[in-house]
Amino acid sequence: TYLFAYLFGFLLASLAAVTMIFAARVLHEKTPEIQEPRIITFLADTSYAVYLFHWPFYIIFSQLMSNLPAVILTIIFSYFFAILSFYIIEPLIAGKSNPLIRKISRLPHIKPISATGAGILTLISLIIIAVAPQVGAFETDLMVNGFKQAQTNIGQTKTLAEQAELSRLGISEGTSL
Numbered sequence: 001t002y003l004f005a006y007l008f009g010f011l012l013a014s015l016a017a018v019t020m021i022f023a024a025r026v027l028h029e030k031t032p033e034i035q036e037p038r039i040i041t042f043l044a045d046t047s048y049a050v051y052l053f054h055w056p057f058y059i060i061f062s063q064l065m066s067n068l069p070a071v072i073l074t075i076i077f078s079y080f081f082a083i084l085s086f087y088i089i090e091p092l093i094a095g096k097s098n099p100l101i102r103k104i105s106r107l108p109h110i111k112p113i114s115a116t117g118a119g120i121l122t123l124i125s126l127i128i129i130a131v132a133p134q135v136g137a138f139e140t141d142l143m144v145n146g147f148k149q150a151q152t153n154i155g156q157t158k159t160l161a162e163q164a165e166l167s168r169l170g171i172s173e174g175t176s177l
Helices: 002-030 038-064 067-094 099-105 110-131 137-168
Strands: none
Touching: 038 067, 038 137, 067 099
């Protein structure tokens, strides 16, 4: 039943997650000489940033094209910005350096190029903000479906209230006056 899922399902899922995390930690400590595959390390490094970036990109691309191209572009742009964030922007903000940052800092004229790039991105952002619709199709659909759901709930509540009133008066269901 749903009550069982809410009372015990979440508890069991949480306990299973804790058990898996603990087992992974123990396995990691028992095998310090074994390195994780690079793809797993990459996915672990970028997963949170992909989580943050994917939804805005999907909303933008789903407004402009069908679902499959929107998903493909969302994945590409999410990983691009996740890589940029994790390997370049975050270390720069933290004052750390890595081989990629050192290689980029040796490029000639990197500061003017970076400033120009930031200016162009700001200009593009301002243009997009100026021409963007007030409410997109996705938001409209969410709002309409929310209204329909609220209307259904109100109707069900009214029916239940009427049945309770009739029951209180001793009038059985299906009796017409």
